[in-house]
Amino acid sequence: MIEVRDLAKHFRVHRREPGLRAALRSLVRRDHHTARAVDQVSFTIPEGEVVGFLGPNGAGKTTTLKCLTGLLHPTTGTVRVLGHTPHHREPAFLRRVSLVMGQRNALFWDLPAADAFEVNRAIYGVAEAPYRSALDELVALLDLEPLLGKQVRVLSLGERMRCELAGALLHRPDVLFLDEPTLGLDVNGQAAVRAFLRDYNAQHGATILLTSHYMGDVTALARRVLVIDRGTLRFDGDLAALVEAHSPHRLVRVTLREAAPAHAWAGLGEVSTMDGAVVTLVVPRAETAAIAARLLTTLPVEDVAIEDPPVEDIIRAVFADA
Amino acid sequence: MSGWTRHARILGICWRAAVASEVEYRFNFISNVALSMFWMLWAAAGASVYFRYTGAVAGWTNAEVLVVIGLFFALNGIRQMVLQPNLERMTDYVRLGTLDFLLIKPFDAQLLVSLRHLNVNTLLDPVLGLALTTTGIVLTGRGTSVAALASFAWMLACAVLLMYALTVAMMALAVKLVAAEELGQVSYAFVELSRFPVDLYRNPVQTILTIVPIAFLTTYPAAALLGRLDPYMLLLAPAVAACAGVLATLAWRRSLRSYAGASA
Incomplete structure (x- = not known):
């Protein structure tokens, strides 16, 4: 479905010192250097899988995505998607x-949404019956009915994003590349987009590669993640495995019937936060069960919850290790 | 649906939207027509100065020069109506990353990028230009023939293709330079050179304008209408236009190879 072998994309970048003198000098002589946006990246994604693509700004996520969609020509390496070489x-x-792409407009900006969809139908050569069926489904799922007659440019960010998703899916793509699809959306908007993507994947078996700064997008949709930093792939595997490998600790959140003195927590892990009767402990992953059992026997516990640290912290740990 | 029908249908939808949004501003349309008429009459009056004391310059009479000036306004009108608004948007396409979405569609990206927008305000400019050309023909007192009209239509089609090729080449450059505003001026400067018959210029300018090939924009179509075109030009003009079209398309494709996008 998606096969990437030793993908590299390098850019020749103009470099100049600040200041007027340097600006004038750059008129006659320019210094360039090669920026290695992506370097020796390899992975495969089978049909129907949803994969999260994680990395800090400038890590090479968007460049990789653009190589996979054929917008950029790889410097070296091979990319095959659905049996095709994308940049052809x-x-x-x-x-x-x-x-x-979040906050970017793929739909024709100056047309009402319904006309913009019609342009997409003509461009993708979708026959009338399947187009109607897809449009009806998307209008219902994304609640687009009130937006169809409005020009795309007058829609709010959330409304536009819903229309963008519909426009991108009217031709029922087998592979969907999403670059920050919930960027700038409020919590409700993010939840709606996530739910929609999960349904779309379940119903149509589409392969989805998703980049996002919102870990909620990735944890809600993807079991497998690719972690990239400075153009190099750092991790490829289950999100759960990533958590296990890079977080030797777990969080135990204890609610007591009444507050306990500080010495009562000795030997039960590191106290992370203490808010009256609610205490969060950081405990070694291997000792979690034993410590939880001791807590129940030695303290007046009302409730106990065991959690992994936030995935953001784990990703930070991955990059710190790198 | 065949490829050409599909392309025409999609451009039709885009152009309908452009017409619908721009006719809202009626004053722009009327003021543009008034300005175009003024500049055209001013150009015609300016040209008549050269003929005050002589009947012909380099073999061209005043009426014949009016045919060329009319053609210049007609071609420039087409350029302003179809080509310029699209060329102007190239900077934004590249800078904001909109080009990504045009390139990822299963549609000829060159056609979509170069013809999607329409400036309705200059809709009448080609008509006004051709009206001046017709006036010039009437003033020659010789009229024209069906054969001359057919040759003229053929040469004019080649001129439009040539101008289109020039615009596509500019767009290719805009992908590399991320600056199309100035390129619009360059494209206008090229067309501006065709305001007068190339025979009016001294050599080597005349030869350069024939090779470049500015002469194919107005001088040769006018010669066809006046019935004095060398017949071999009917073959040379499409060859030149086709070559320019192929070279511009190759330049466009090459520019896409080095396209880096907005946030790579």
């Missing part, structure tokens, strides 16, 4: 993929 931009390939 064959219509048979482009008809089966879609790209959604």
Whole structure:
């Protein structure tokens, strides 16, 4: 479905010192250097899988995504998506993929949403019956009915994003590339988009590669993650395995019937926060069960919850290790 | 649906939207027509100065020069109506990353990028230009023939293709430079050179304008209408236009190879 072998994408970048003198000098002589946006990245994604693509700003996520969609020509390495080489931009390939980028407009900006969808229908050559069926489904799932007659440019960010998703899926793509699809959306908007993508994947078996700064997007949709930093792939595997490998601790949140003195927690792990009768302990992963059992026998426990640290912290740990 | 029908249908939807949004501003349309008429009459009056004391310059009479000036306004009108609004948007396409979404569609990206927008305000400019050309033909007192009209239509089609190729080449450059505003001026400067028959210029300018090939924009179509075009030009003009079209398309494709996007 998606095969990436030793992908590298390098850019020749103009470099100049600050100041007027340097600016004038750059008119006659320019210094360039090679920026290695992506370097020796390899992975495969089978049909129907949802994969989260994580990394800090400038890590190479978008560049990789653009190589996979054929927008960028790889410097070296090979990319195959649905049996095609993306940068050849064959219509048979482009008809089966879609790209959604948060806060960017793919729909024609100056048209009402319904007309913009009609343009997409004509561009992707979708017949009337399947188009109607897809449109009806998307209008219902994304609650688009009130938006169809409005020009895309007058829609709010959340409304536009819902329309963008619909526009990107009207031709029922087999592979969906999502770059920060919930960027700038409020909590409700994020939840709606996540729920919709989960349903779309379940119903149509589409392969989805998703980049997001919101860990909620990734944890809600993807079991497998790719972690990239400074153009190099740092991790490829289950999100759970990532958590286990890079977080030797777990969080035990204890609610007592009445507050206990500080010495009562000795030997039960590190106290992270203490708010009256609610205490959060950081405990070694291997000793979690034993410590939880001791807590129940030695303290007046009302409730106990065991959690992994936030995935953001774990990702930070991955990059720190790197 | 065949490829051409599909392309025409999609551009039709885009153009309908452009017309619908721009006719809201009626004053722009009327003021543009008034300005175009003024500049055209001013150009015609300016040209008549050269003919005050002589009947012809380099073999061209005043009426014949009016045919060329009319053609210049007609072609420039087409450029302002279809090509310029799209070229102007190239900077934004590249800078804001909108080009990504045009490139990822299973549609000829060059056609979509170069023809999607329409400036309705200059809709009448080609008509006004052709009206001046017709006036020039009437003033020659010789009229024209069906064969001359057919040759003229053929040469004019080649001129439009040539101008389109020039615009696509500019767009290719805009992908690399991320600056199309100035390139719009360059494209206008090229067309501006065709305001007068190339025979009016001294050599080597005349030869350069024939090779570049500015002469194919207005001088040769006007010569066809006046019935004095060398017949071999009917073959040379499409060859030149086709070559320019192929070179511009190759330049466009090459520019896409080095396209880095907005946030790579």
